[in-house]
Amino acid sequence: MKFFNLFKKELKEMLNVSTIVTMVFTVFVMIMAGDAMSGAIDEAEEESSSITICNFDDTEFTKAVLNFLENPAGGEKNEVEYVTLESDDYVSELKRLDLKNVVIIPEGFAQKVENSEQAKIIYVSRMTSLSTVSNISTGSSSAMSLIEAAVKSAFYTSKVQTGALKENEVTMLENPVEIEEHTVVADKSEKVAAALIIAATQMSQMFLPILVFVLVIYSSQMLLNAVATEKIDKTLETLLSAPVSRLTVLSAKMLAAGVVAGLNAIVYMFGMSKMTSSVSNITTDSVDGLDEILKNLGLTLSAGDYVLVGIQMFMTILITLSISLVLGALAKDTKSTQTYIMPVMIMAMIPYMLSVFVDITTLSPVLRYLVYAIPFTHTFMATQNVMFDNMTLYWAGLAYQFVLLVLCMTYAVKVFTSDRIFTMTISFGKKKKQSEEHE
Numbered sequence: 333m334k335f336f337n338l339f340k341k342e343l344k345e346m347l348n349v350s351t352i353v354t355m356v357f358t359v360f361v362m363i364m365a366g367d368a369m370s371g372a373i374d375e376a377e378e379e380s381s382s383i384t385i386c387n388f389d390d391t392e393f394t395k396a397v398l399n400f401l402e403n404p405a406g407g408e409k410n411e412v413e414y415v416t417l418e419s420d421d422y423v424s425e426l427k428r429l430d431l432k433n434v435v436i437i438p439e440g441f442a443q444k445v446e447n448s449e450q451a452k453i454i455y456v457s458r459m460t461s462l463s464t465v466s467n468i469s470t471g472s473s474s475a476m477s478l479i480e481a482a483v484k485s486a487f488y489t490s491k492v493q494t495g496a497l498k499e500n501e502v503t504m505l506e507n508p509v510e511i512e513e514h515t516v517v518a519d520k521s522e523k524v525a526a527a528l529i530i531a532a533t534q535m536s537q538m539f540l541p542i543l544v545f546v547l548v549i550y551s552s553q554m555l556l557n558a559v560a561t562e563k564i565d566k567t568l569e570t571l572l573s574a575p576v577s578r579l580t581v582l583s584a585k586m587l588a589a590g591v592v593a594g595l596n597a598i599v600y601m602f603g604m605s606k607m608t609s610s611v612s613n614i615t616t617d618s619v620d621g622l623d624e625i626l627k628n629l630g631l632t633l634s635a636g637d638y639v640l641v642g643i644q645m646f647m648t649i650l651i652t653l654s655i656s657l658v659l660g661a662l663a664k665d666t667k668s669t670q671t672y673i674m675p676v677m678i679m680a681m682i683p684y685m686l687s688v689f690v691d692i693t694t695l696s697p698v699l700r701y702l703v704y705a706i707p708f709t710h711t712f713m714a715t716q717n718v719m720f721d722n723m724t725l726y727w728a729g730l731a732y733q734f735v736l737l738v739l740c741m742t743y744a745v746k747v748f749t750s751d752r753i754f755t756m757t758i759s760f761g762k763k764k765k766q767s768e769e770h771e
Contacts, residue, residue, distance in 0.1 A: 354674045361678055365685050368695055382411040383475050384434045393442035393486060400482040410478060422456045422514055422521045433457040435475050445487060450510050453479060457526050458516040461691035461716060462537040462631075476511050483508045517629040518721040524625050532622060533631055540715045541687050543600050544645060548680040548708060551593035551649055552656040553673055555585065559660030560669045568753070578749045586653050593649050631719055640726065641714045647733040648711040652676060654740035661753050683709035687716075693725070704729070707736050 383401070387394060402412050415434060417425045426434070436454035444451035455475055487508070513525040562568035626632050633641070659672040683706055686692055692703055692713060703709050710729025717726040747753055 351671055354671055358674070358678060361682055364699070365682060368686060368690060368699060371696070382413070383478060384413045384415055384431055386415050386417045386434055386436045388439045389437050389441040391442040393445065394437060396486040396489065397479070397482045400485040401478055404478075404481060404485070423516050423519055426456065426458050426516055431458070432460075433475075435479070445483060445508065450507060451483070452510050452512055454512045454514065456514045456516065456521075459526055459529065460693070460720060462530065462533050462719075463687065463689055463691050463716075476509065480507075480509050515629070517631060517719075520629050522625045522629050524622070528622065529626065529629070529631065532626060537715070538688060540641065541684050541712050544648060544708065544711050545680050545684045546600060547593055547596060547645070547649060548652050549673075549677060550596060551589055552652045552659075552676040554592065554656075555589040555653050556656040556660040556663070556673055557669055558585065558589070559657060560663035560672075563661065563663065563753070579745065582657070582745065582748045586650075586657070589653050590649060593653075630721065633715070633718065637718045640718055644711040644714045644726075644730060644733065647730065647737060648708055651707050651733065651737050651740055654737065654744045657744045658740075658747055661747055679706050680708050682706060683712040687712035693722070704732075707733050 385398065385401075387398065398412070401410060403409055415429050415431070417434070417436065418428075419425060426432070434456050436456065438452060438454060441451045441453070453475075512523070514521055515524050515526045515529060559568070623632075655676060656673075659675070660669070663669045663672055683692070683703060686695075686703060687709075692700060692709065695703065710726075710733060713729070714726065717723065717729075
């Protein structure tokens with residue numbers, strides 16, 4: 333009986349209303365993130381199942397190949413769209429036609445097949461993100477398999493009419509088509525496979541989100557616990573009654589927390605950059621000139637790019653500290669500090685997961701702007717915005733962060749320079765319960 337009473341007491345203290353609300357909200361967030369990733373996966377799979385063709389080889393054999401491509405024997409019809417490219421400037425042509433990818437059948441394709449030689453197709457794709465789900469299928473493998481199957485069907489059909497296959501023709505049909513890939517990033521194009529770019533940049537793409545997530549959690553927990561502990565131990569009253577202005581105390585706390593967070597950022601950045609560069613070098617060293625290709629495509633960060641990313645990281649840390657200061661003032665005991673830090677963790681978790689797995693700019697408008705409303709989102713997107721020349725989105729995000737920082741700092745200063753720093757709390761109905769007991 334004594335054990336049950338103690339257990340009931342401890343459970344009641346830990347499983348309070350604020351904890352339940354946090355748990356419910358966390359589940360809601362996870363479901364929302366899951367729906368977003370599911371939608372992105374469905375969209376990526378739908379794109380990989382469709383194919384856009386530009387046919388420069390207007391021959392009977394090529395027409396037969398395209399007919400088999402649209403209507404494969406014993407299978408579902410493929411969604412095929414036909415376009416005409418006016419030049420080999422793939423950047424402008426994809427933009428003009430509003431395409432993400434296109435398969436080009438060059439002139440002489442049929443002649444190569446008829447001569448029992450490996451024919452070439454050109455696959456041009458546009459990359460808008462380095463996220464995992466957005467690049468779940470680059471499309472080139474799907475296009476390659478579909479066209480190979482169509483070539484084999486058309487070739488077999490023509491040989492049935494003319495006679496048996498020769499030995500060199502059988503050999504050619506084992507691998508009838510070779511693919512030449514071109515990747516477009518922003519306003520640049522290079523002769524390289526998108527899959528190779530993804531492999532070379534995957535570790536660096538994961539680096540900044542992890543760094544930002546760790547910094548947000550660490551800095552918020554540090555300042556929130558510091559303010560909450562001083563408030564609970566009554567040392568904050570003594571400190572604020574000293575002949576020092578409260579703004580000085582506030583500035584000192586935030587600056588100290590900012591310096592420690594900055595040092596952690598430098599340490600993490602150095603360690604993780606060494607780790608990611610070691611892994612990335614394995615991929616880049618295996619392909620001659622890949623480093624130069626990535627540089628030409630703008631998929632490496634210059635010193636100026638690091639400054640732009642660093643500015644948004646600094647803004648994120650300042651917003652985190654100002655929010656944590658107010659949350660720390662709400663704490664009435666050490667147990668509640670873990671509950672109050674949950675809003676910051678959730679705000680960091682949502683954009684962290686989405687930025688790694690999906691391209692946030694492709695989400696539905698309502699969901700996209702809800703995610704944009706979280707100030708940390710713009711820092712998680714900073715690297716990709718700079719790499720893919722989405723500078724309008726970068727500056728809009730920075731302006732939004734600045735406005736939000738001013739609002740958060742104004743409220744934090746208002747709280748800290750008044751007696752509300754000692755009286756603020758969230759009771760979740762306890763006041764009502766206490767008043768009923770007095771009656």
